[in-house]
Amino acid sequence: MSPEHGAAVATALTNFVFPNDLHVHWSLMIVLYPYITGIVAGAFIVSSLYHVFHIESLKPVSRYALIFALAFLAFATAPLLIHLGHPERAMNMMLTPSPTSAMAGFGYIYSAYAVVLILEILFIYRPTLVALKQKSTGGMKFLYYLLTLGSDNLSPEALRVDHKITAFLAAIGIPMACTLHGYVGFIFGGVKANPMWATPLMPVIFLLSASVSGIAGIIFSYVLIKRYTGKSIDMDCIRTLIKFLWGCFILDFVFEMLELFSHAYMATHHWEALRDLYVGPLYWSFIVAQVGIFSVIPFIGLGILSLVKLSDKIVMKWGTILSFMILVQVLLMRWNVVIGGQLMSKSERGHAVFHPGWFTKEGIIVSIIIMILPIALLWLLSKVFPFWLDDDPAVERQSA
C-alpha cells in the first residue's frame, strides 16, 4: 500500500464528529437572517448615495431603495423568530439583555434602524403624501392623513426643514446600516470556538456582501418592475448602479478570497479540518457554485459592463442577469458560512452532513415563503408610496 493511499484510508476512518455536533442547530432560517438584513443595509446605502453623497444619477431609485429596504426590514426578524425554541420569550432579549452577549444588541440596533428608516421615508415622501391625501378618498385618505402626521404644510420653509431632517437621517442611517450588518457579521465572527467563523474579517465580509446584495437587489427589481409595468428605464441610473456593484463586489470577493487564503497560508492546526471541509462537503456549494460560477462570472461580466462601451440593451440585459447572479452568490455565501461553519465538528477530526428538509419548521418551503413575503409587502407598499418620480403627484404639481 502506497503512503498516499494509506493516508486516504486514514482520513476516511478518522472522520470523528463529536456526538452533539452531528446535528446542525442553525439551519436555513439563520442562513436567511443575514441574507435579509444584508439586503436591507445594502438598499439603504444605495439610497444614501443619492441623499447624502448627491450621486445625481441615482435619483430615480433613491426613494424606491428606501421602500425596498423597508419591505425586507419588516421580515428580517421572521426567520429568527421561527428559529427560536421559545419565540414567546424573544422580548427578553430586549427587556433583560445580557450585556456580554454579541447577540443581545441586535434587537436594539434593529429597532433603532427601523425608526430611522421609517422616519426617513415619511419625511422624503411628505410632499407626495400630502398631494395624495388631497386626491384620495375614504380609507386611503385616512391612511395618508396618518402618514403625513396630519400636517399639510408644504411651505418652502417647511420643506427646507424636511430636507434638513432627511439629510440628517440619511447621514446617521449610513453608520447605522453599516453597524447593523457589520454587527451581524460579528455574531459569527465572535464565536471563538468555530475556526471558520472566528476571524476579524467576518464583519467586513458581511458588510461588503450586504452592500453588494442590496445594490444587486435594486438593479434586478428595478428593471423587472419597470419592464413589467412597461415604463422607461433610466439607463444612466442602471450604469451607475452597475459601476457601484462592480466596485463593491471587487472588495467583497477579494476579501472573501483573502480570508480563505490567510487560513491556508497560516496553516495552523485548524487548517487541515477547514481544508477537508472546503474540498469535502462544501466543494459544490463553495468552490464550484459560490466562487467558480457566481463570483467569477459576475466579477468579469460587471467589469466589462463598467469599462467597455456597450449598447443600452446589452447593459440592461446583462446587468439584470449578473445582478441576479450576485443575489445568488450572496445567498450561497451565507449558506457556506452558516451551514458550512457548523459542518466542521469541534473535534476538528471530521464533518457532519446537512440536508435541509422541505416541510420542516425551518425547511425549504418556509424559507421560500419568507423570501416571498417582502416582495408581497413591496407590492402593497407600492400602492401607498409611488416608487418613481414620474408617478408622483407632488412632482407633477411642482413642474406644472
Place this chain on the structure above:
Amino acid sequence: MIKSIEKEISLDRRAFIKKVLGGTIAGSLLLVIPAGAMELEHIPEQIPGMRKEIGPFITGKKFAFIVDITRCIGCGSCCVADKNEYQVPDGNYRTWVERYVIDDKDNVYVDSPNGGLDGYQKPRKDLPYPVRDTFFVPKLCNMCEHPSCVQVCPVGATFQTDDGFVLIDDKRCVGCGYCVQACPYSVRFINPKTHTADKCTWCYHRVRKGLLPACVNVCPVQARKFGDLNDHESEVYKILHQPHVVSVLKPDMGNKPSLHYVGLRREVV
C-alpha cells in the same frame, strides 16, 4: 439600568436554584420524593460538609471534576447513569465516552458510537495497521471559569453561579442556540423536548444535597472524581497538588476549565 436588569435576572436565578433544592427540577426519583417520605439523612453524605451549606449559593467550596484517562475502561456506565438521571433524549449527550486508537503509523482513530452508551464491547476491526495504543476519554461540561456559553447567551439564561457552576435557567432560555455554537467542547445541545439549551450540570441538584454526581457514583474504576478543592483531604485536591500528569482540554481557548484530565494525551481534542 444594567443593575436593575441584573437584579431581575438574579431573582429568577435564585428562584431557579430554590426549585433545584426543592427537587422540582430534574433529578432522580429518589430526590423528587418529598422530604419526610425518605429522609435525606439516611443517605450518607458523600461530599463532606455539604449539608451544612444553606442559602442560595454554596460558600467556602471550590469544586473540581477530574477524569482519569488511565483508568477508564469504556464500560459506558456513566453514560447510562446520566441518561437515566436526566431522561436525555436519544441522539443528545450530556456526557459521552470516546475511544481513541493509535496505530503504529501514528494515525489516530476516534469513535464514539451512540456516545459510548452501549459500552465498548468489541475492538475496532476496520483499521489497516497494527494498533499501538488505545484508551478512552469521557467528556462532559468543563464548567469553565471563563465560560463562552455564559458570555454569548443574549438573555442571561445560561449563567455562572457564585459557587462556580454553569447552569441553564430553562424558564428564561429562548432556545436561540448561540451557546451551542459558542461552547468549544460541544457539550451543549437544544433539548428536543423542552426546546431549550441543555447540558451536563455536574449534577448540581445532587451536589447540593451532599451527593456525588451520578456518573461519579457509578464508575466502577473511579475514573471520574469530584470534590472540593478547599478540602485538603479530598482526593481531587491531592491529585491536583501532587506531581501527576494533569491537563485540561483545549487550553488555548482561554476558557479555564474546572474539569481536569489525568494522563491526558496530546491526541485528545
